Ligand SMILES: Nc1ncnc2c1ncn2[C@@H]1O[C@H](COP(=O)(O)OP(=O)(O)OP(=O)(O)O)[C@@H](O)[C@H]1O
Ligand code: SF4
């Protein structure tokens with residue numbers, strides 16, 4: 232009888248045990264992501280760039296609109312990067328501290344990228360998931376609207392908007408927000424259509440879960456993988472768009488600046504021997520884009536493992 | 540006094556509109572009669588087995604009863620209400636009475652939800668007043684009832700085996716204390732060794748809770764084991780319906796006999812070639828079913844009248860839809876074999 236008793240005890244212990252923590256699909260993906268070296272490198276780069284944008288101001292010896300009269304007029308000789316006079320990245324053509332300006336440009340560019348992607352995620356996901364889930368005529372109508380919006384040459388419209396209503400941050404965000412969600416809504420709709428006929432959606436309908444709750448609790452969480460990947464790839468795209476507009480001279484207004492504006496200025500003065508004016512902003516621009524692409528790739532591999 | 544049946548289905552029809560591939564956009568879509576006039580009744584606590592070849596409309600029948608596809612006809616619930624054509628809001632009251640267990644155990648569970656959330660969903664939908672501690676209590680009790688460890692409540696579906704996933708599906712169906720559970724091939728995706736466990740669990744729970752079951756299956760031996768009565772479907776129509784003992788011992792419809800003859804018998808001397816009544820030809824398309832008796836294109840007993848007249852479902856307890864019911868003669872079996880061989 233000894234054995235029986237022991238068995239019963241272990242069973243009782245097992246039953247009264249604390250609740251076991253589950254291994255969510257997200258946790259699995261996180262593990263795969265951490266093992267991916269390129270993705271982790273990208274993530275570290277992005278964190279460093281983020282810290283640079285957040286904390287750079289406290290390190291800078293100058294503000295971004297202060298003119299340094301000692302270097303003015305002889306930037307090529309005096310304005311190069313140096314630790315003594317506090318211009319770690321040198322100065323720009325007017326004698327303003329390039330370090331402070333790069334910090335400030337990084338803030339704007341990252342913000343544009345992240346806000347654009349965030350709008351795309353929220354609007355695009357809900358729009359696409361609703362169209363796909365409801366289906367039928369509603370779907371037709373909603374997606375035709377997207378088609379029409381997509382057929383508009385948005386760069387042209389954006390430039391027109393900026394020229395007509397004046398250059399401002401809110402105009403820029405509005406313009407970028409208007410276009411960024413279109414692709415996202417298409418991708419999400421496609422995914423939703425394939426999810427819609429899965430049995431667990433049918434099960435939820437049979438239970439009587441209302442449609443909006445099915446979209447939010449059953450459809451959207453199963454889309455988040457695709458959405459996350461696309462959003463990380465969208466951030467650099469938004470940054471590129473903003474840079475292009477700034478490069479054309481229509482972006483943010485002085486004394487504010489962005490990577491595109493800085494690169495544009497740096498490229499303009501390249502011939503005067505002030506190469507650092509191009510090199511520093513370009514460096515941050517390039518590593519950030521690579522960072523996002525690596526992270527996006529890593530996310531895709533982590534969320535969609537082929538070997539399952 | 541006759542008690543009211545739990546569910547009284549009369550002339551249930553489900554028609555899908557199929558758009559032909561490459562057809563002009565204005566061309567009218569063709570009708571596909573997936574379920575075309577099904578009648579049956581189901582008593583409280585009873586198990587009705589539903590059998591038939593793939594594509595004969597078993598799943599569609601289940602989905603129509605639960606309101607997932609639009610249907611025509613009548614399906615009267617025990618309180619006299621017709622379930623067909625209820626608005627989603629009116630249907631809500633009955634949704635907790637009728638629950639469903641699906642074929643693919645893993646696919647019917649949302650991979651991003653924990654077991655606790657999955658089982659709790661019907662409760663949260665139908666009993667919104669419950670406190671979350673109470674919900675959790677009930678979920679744990681239900682998990683124990685279906686043979687899952689309650690401390691696994693925070694795990695995700697992919698951490699469970701197929702049989703355990705189906706137990707989760709059963710727990711989800713039972714948590715709102717339904718009167719009827721529709722099981723659409725609940726075990727056909729499982730290993731044979733696991734099938735028996737799940738079937739026995741279903742039988743046990745049914746007895747304990749006084750549930751009625753509609754049990755859809757391919758496997759006739761499973762149906763025989765679990766059902767009180769059996770309904771045979773062919774091309775969306777009822778061919779024969781009767782008590783399990785009657786139907787298996789004395790099948791009247793030629794189609795039923797062909798189906799039953801294909802069931803393997805646990806007998807070492809059993810020779811399938813000697814007993815199987817083969818079905819000649821392929822299943823006709825439900826888009827253009829044969830006139831008269833839908834089975835006539837494959838029936839060894841078909842007569843000219845079978846093409847002209849639709850046979851009615853006749854009989855009291857044991858009903859058959861055939862102009863010439865009765866056991867097949869050796870001659871007819873031989874004829875069926877000859878057609879098959881040709
Ligand atoms: N949503 C739909 N749209 C169009 N046709 C459908 C739809 N669902 C089912 N059908 C058709 O209805 C018929 C019956 O299908 P159903 O799934 O009910 O068969 P079944 O008996 O469950 O088959 P199986 O044993 O393979 O599960 C089939 O011809 C099928 O092609
Ligand atoms: S009605 Fe005619 S064709 Fe149909 S099953 Fe009976 S004998 Fe065969």
Ligand SMILES: [Mg+2]
Nearest residue numbers: 597598599723
């Ligand atoms: Mg089916």
